[in-house]
Amino acid sequence: MHDRERREVLVAGAGLLLVPWPALAAGKKPKKEELEVSPGEDLMREHGVLNRVLLIYEEISRRLDAGQDPHIEVLAAAGELIRRFIEGYHEKLEETELFPRFEKAGKLVDLVSVLRQQHAAGRAVTEEILKLAAPRTMGSAADRARLAGSLRGFVRMYRPHEAREDTVLFPAFHELVGQKEYERMGRQFEDREHELLGEAGFEKAVAEVARLEESLGIFDLAKFTPQ
Structure with missing residues (x-):
């Protein structure tokens, strides 16, 4: 065997020795390290969950207006x-980690002020929705109309709210804090998610919203394609 071939064999053998024996015995590939999620990506994918709930709210408000069964239990779960x-x-993450930095730097303060106000308004509407998301509400035309109006109001506010954050606030945040701090905060956001929501908090939220969509028959993305 030539020296070059011998070196290649030795390198290949060393590579195999680096793989834990149980993984080889089970025929499994070594696990890849999880990719870190940036703060902007983290917040924007959470907006994706919000957007899917907004679709649920739109469907339920449509059913309420049409006098159809709105599946009130689905609405209660979506509100929760x-x-x-x-x-x-x-x-809460935006209010403790993003907004104060903009306010301290004197940047986008008018936008941040409106976003804070809308967070407070959204919580009030959520309480109203959860209060009305009960079987007794379905027997009252006035309560059904009130609930449908609350759902539409929530959707109307949050669509531009999240769009402004995605296109203005989050990109500016990256520039404001710099790359090193931005990366550190990405890890911090992940830790906070695990602390408050448990492991795979985002994935669980996605799975939950998918189940709610299926209950309303709006999970199939193809249904939203114009014919």
Whole structure:
């Protein structure tokens, strides 16, 4: 065997020795390290969960207006998801980690002020929705109309709210804190998610919203394609 071939064999053998024996015995590939999620990506994918709940709200408000069964239990679960995942985690993160930095730097302060006001308004609407998301409400035309109006109001506010954050606030935040701090905060956001929501908090929220969509028959993305 030539020296070059011998070196290649030795290198290949060394590579095999680096793999834990149980993994080889089970025929498994070594696990790859999880990719870190940046603060902007983290917040924007949470907006994806919010957007899917907004679709649920739109469908239920449509059913309420049409006198159809709105599946009130689905609405109650969706409202609780908003309160727990969006208001209790996502918005709190913005209010403690993003907004104060802009206010201290004197940047986008008018936008941040409106965003804070809308967070407070959204929580009030969520409480109204959860209060009305009960079987007794379905027997009252006035309560059904009131609930449908609350759902539409929530959707109308949060669509531009999240769009302004995605296109203005989050990009500016990256520039404001710099790359090193931005990366550190990405790890901090992940730790906070695990602390408040447990392991795989985002993935669980996605799975939950998917189940709610299926209950309403709006999970199939193809249904939204114009014919």
